[in-house]
Amino acid sequence: SRGLLFDESQKPRVITPFPAPKLMDLSMFQGDHKESLYWGTYRPHVYFGVRARTPQSLVAGLMWLGVKDEMYVMRHFCENSDDLSTFGWREHNGRDFGRQELVENDMILETSFVKSKEDSLGYGGDWAVRIDVKDKGLNDGAKRSAHLFFYLADEGGNVLNLGHDNLDFEKSSLLVSGSREDVGDWQIHLKSQNQLETHYSGFKTPHIYNLSDLVQQNLALQARKFGRLQLSDTSEDSSNIYIFQISGKLPFTIDIPFVSGIKGESSNVEKRLSSLSGLPLSDLLKKKHREFDTKFEECFNLSEKHDSETLGVGKTAIANMLGGIGYFYGQSKIYVSKSAQPESRNNFLLYWPAELYTAVPSRPFFPRGFLWDEGFHQLLIWRWDFRITLDIVGHWLDLLNIDGWIPREQILGAEALSKVPEEFVVQYPSNGNPPTLFLVIRDLIDAIRMEKFTASERDEVLSFLERASVRLDAWFQWFNTSQSGKEIGSYFWHGRDNTTIRELNPKTLSSGLDDYPRASHPSEDERHVDLRCWMYLAADCMHSITEFLGIEDKLSKEDYNSTAKLLSNFNLLNQMHYDSDHGAYFDFGNHTEKVKLIRKEVIQENGQLSRQLVRKTYGKPKLKLVPHVGYVSLFPFMSRIIPPDSPILEKQLDLISNRSILWSDYGLVSLAKTSSMYMKRNTEHDAPYWRGPIWMNMNYMILSSLHHYSKVDGPYSEKSRAIYTELRSNLIRNVVKNYYQTGYIWEQYDQVKGTGKGTRLFTGWSALTLLIMSEDYPIF
Ligand code: 6A9
16 A cells, blocks of 8 residues: 555545535625625735735735835835834725725825725726825924835736836826736726826736845846836836836825726726726725724624724724735645655645635734634624625635545645745644634524524525535544544544654644643543533534534434533543642643753764753653643633533632633733743744733633623622623733734733734734624624
8 A cells, every 4th residue: 555545536535625515616605796705905915915816816916115224125025024113904894995004114004995896897896096105294394205116917927018108197097907807808097196206117927926026126226227216117028017116205195996897988987997086086985984983883882882992903803804814726735755655756745726715813924824713713704794704614614625624724825835934834634723613603503593694694604504514524523533532532633743852842733722731742542621622512513503404314413412412521521631639621641740851962864963952851651631721721611511500610710810820910821820831942942832821712712601601590600700801801901002002913912911922913813802892702
């Protein structure tokens, strides 16, 4: 055997799609729905970009020259190191409107995007970009200039035509035009009332991911030859990319309308252009702004409960979540050992070419899809626009392979790939990631039960679930078989490295909680309490789906029911995971607390000696409960398995509210201050990540259970309520304070000072702060 399992068509199973109708082929995703989402700001990795949801799109984007250490630097891809004092969407509705602010030194850029279907003839409608460039008003009298670079690129390689050679805007506002199969003949114009200087440059290249380099080289050459900061005003033959430099004194405003589907005189081009520029555009943007505010109020009902600063953070949270939604197309790289495919030089196979429409955790640092992050994102998004949620979840479920596996991190296409170091690209088919999509599905089912949807909306969700159910079933079965443990009802995250000598505690990336400490010596005997609880959630949700859809015989409802019962059996849970000395739930495994990183001489692969940090074990590991209190210990509490009158519930409340253990004034810390691994580095290069800092997704889950236990009858409901109220206000206060101090929402918050940590403009699950403000929690 060559170690690869093949399906009937002789393709390796791991890259064979799950054989069932695709969700994205459902009629609900065709027609108007599809067209309405065609164009969008679906390039979250750049400061401003537009594309369509099609593999080879016409794309637009913005660069500008910033100044760092008195040198010009090009801004294009979002980078934390650019050090903008703030940027991000202040408003966005996920469909046809968004307004973003970017502040660099004393320059404020405001980018607005709006679509219009009104007089449009092309598929997906017309759209316009407005860019406002302002001085922060530092009043030193100096008139600054700004250099913007706006580009259009056809990924399909179609040739673009320059509007007119000497770019004389007195004569015509046309920048560039072209023709495509999807939208027909199109034009893009530049309109402004201000005195501006424009230059251009055209390129022919199939690669758009290194566009910043092309522009910088062109500028550098001009600077060397002629001592001027101008694009060359030349273009290569058959250019498929045009870049326009627009320079002027601050302040100025430019409008860039796009019209398509043009067929001769009757296409009303002039009228459409003027309705998408100047005053009519201002009016349209104002109208969209009012609609955003109204919808925000309707969805989250905050204005009576919060001050305007808090409301501002709430708006930014949803706006960035929606504005960060991207469309990606490409092939994942899936690990296979070289010995399994001797004729290949690679240790990976390519997944099938796939589209992914998804929100992203962080535009500057991880602008791509992450499986378990997405479930949290959708808790927020479905409340704003459940059709966007179905479309996104549908795309993810269509990535399921024949084994029922979905790759965790989606790095699709050259632009996405260019942001990821080589060693992180390959995805391991033995590794999972928490099945958080079940959280959303359960929310949707609850919303139907509580009649939050109209009859026709309800039908849409139902037809989605019907088709999704076989995929969810396969996904569940993948976890239930590949991640199961030795004992019935036990599970562990597979794929931990038991050969490493560098890590203080071998990581569990698949759990999503990366370096959260587990058994010191990974083995087949492990039982992970978080995964067990995820499996309970999944089984319970599958049971609801089968019951709800009445498809009990197709997907064995009884099996799901009994699995859910088994996994929520309190006694069994306690037998496997409860430690009565600590009053806490723990993992089980081969473990010793006596491990340390020490400096040691090691012989490297090249034969040289070097001093490195390596792990040393002093004690003999034994099979036992792994005594680290932290987020993992609280999973049974999050899953609400603990009966409301159990003293064990009181224990959990004590762990949560104890300042020497998990409590801080800024939220619950990820690992107890009393844990031997609290704030310990994992290797020379890995700083503590889930070993202390405060994370919003877990705080949201814990808060939601506190809310639950405060509502159900029992001896601890008052205690739950008191802790709930204080934790909630700590979380909100800290995120709001950090936002106004730093200009950003952060990935995590410091366990001691509450300050933002990790990457910023992290408006993935940190945006759940908004649901904490509105007190929207799953009911189950
Ligand atoms: C490394 C660096 C430019 C880590 O939010 C996404 C994930 C979570 O799913 C996971 O739970 N984050 C959390 O522990 C970020 C992962 C980033 C990995 C990419 C490459 C890129 O360099």
